[in-house]
Amino acid sequence: MNFFLQLFINGISIGFLYGLSAMGFVMIFKSSSVLNFAHGELLALGAFFFLAMVTWVKLPVVLAFLATLAACFILGFIIERFFLRPLIGEPLIYVIMLTVGLASMFKGFMLLFWGGNLQTYPDFLPAFLGIEWHVINIPPVYTAALIIGIMFLILFGLFFKYSSQGIFMRSVADNQKAALSLGVHVQRVFALSWAIAALVAGMSGIVLGIINGINVHDLSAIGLKVFPVVILGGLDSIGGAIIGGLIIGLLETFTGGYISPSLSDVVPYVILVIILMVKPYGLFGLEEIERV
């Protein structure tokens, strides 16, 4: 039972991180229908930028965190402006391959400066965040991840509900042509959604880096694991991304704990194929209906 509980908590926390990483992905897809294969690299870029800020520039942690978020925001803008905007209206394969190419560029860039070894942040989290209760032992990083994650969820919820830009973004996601005809600047919305998605990715990258250490290859592998998560939750549902993340995280830790650790890497993708065959639009995704 103890083993089960520990696995359960591990699964929830890993799943929450998956959900958090998937959020940015869903945001891009929802507003501009771009499948972002460079998402893992965006996570890694955020993590490495934070590392550079903390260890090289030696900023205090809070400032470094804010600087990283700002840098990611700008990076998202740049990516959209220079790479994705020329491809609006082009066939799907070009858009997909462009993000794949970007992923390769970012990866090479990061490997050039930081190499493929595991790097870690200096320990800066206060110890009181850790929870020890009977058999349950939650390290402080997970609590911090939970707090940061929930904070971001609430902030984004408010942003999308009340701010004008958030409402524009929702309108574009809902119906691009109608939004365009009502005077929404669709291109600006695309740019903003890339920027926000990169910001979220950077944030999740930092959290992942605190927990597992920072390694380019591991973080870009998480970028691929986003796919089962978003398909399960529904490609265009932010809440679905979190729930999908939790389910995938739980499944992964339980197969890892009870069946075989090596199987846990491939189980998400088996689930992915099954979902695609049974219910391609996921749990909360919007079903596309084609009319001839």
Place this chain on the structure above:
Amino acid sequence: MRKLNFHPCGNYKERYEQEITLFETDFGRLWSGIGIFSLFAILPFIVSPYFLHVLNMVGIASIAAIGLNILIGYTGQISLGHGAFIGVGAYAAAILATTLNVPFIITLPMAGLISAMVGMIFGIPSGRLKGLYLTIATLAGQIIIEYVLVHWETLTKGTMGITLPRPNIFGMELESDLSFFFLIFSCLVVMIWFAVNLIRTKYGRAFIAIRDNDRAAEGMGIPLFRYKLLSFGISSFYAGFAGAIWAYYMVSITSEPFTLGLSVEYIAMVIIGGLGSVSGSIYGAVFITFLNELLRWLTGIMMNIGVLTESGLNVAPLREFFFGTAIVLFILFEPRGLAEVWRIIRSNFKLWPFAY
């Protein structure tokens, strides 16, 4: 003797046969004859051994890239699992040759067929899915196959890898790069011939119809699922065939090269070469293979420059960086690839000194 065909100064086609003819002019026929002759009779004897090896890799990559172009460029189904299908072919050949002692000449098509079967299994989602959902399904296929190749240890020997025997055709042992050159390029010529003609048949036209508008194609009586599966099958046959030759050429194989990265490399070949063009896939294969070799050579040189190694920078990943940059630049500036560049150059020659 009939009259020689030259480029007409307008569109004077009267019959469908003229529309689908392979060589529009006798000039093209002559040149491809000269090309094949010099490929087999001159080229292998004048190049250096290293260059011969690179050429062999180009040939193998071309076979697989043509297969992928049939799937992506002609049928419009994006697959991220091509690298895994190449791996399936390589492992099928290795297992057939070592445990079952199947002769070389049968192993190659058998490996292709096994790969085609696996490809069709992973093409089944195409019955329900299209566009990016199908892409994600093939991504899952790639990762699942990769996992199976590493972990089905009784069959694939896991990370140990398998060593293949020397290939043997009718008592003749293929050992040198030169003999492999003849094998690879004669296979390539047959594969090109098949692909080019496939596109002209009912099947090829059905593929193109599915790519252009799947709903209209279904309305015209093309059974979508069957043709998509067929396309997956043919494409993976090419992949498996290339993988089998690769396995023999490399002598020993492990599951290491058949990753998502390989799939991406092949899609890059198809895009850089030109989607929906058989010759384009070959240009792409040449471009990517030479780019890889060039980058390897460059990083080799840069590693020996003192200033760079002392600065603590790690130059090896520059390869990945430039590879990504090449893909991005092609998509942004010439999305129709090298085939289009070549067409523009040719028509410039034809029309010069006029603009059009």
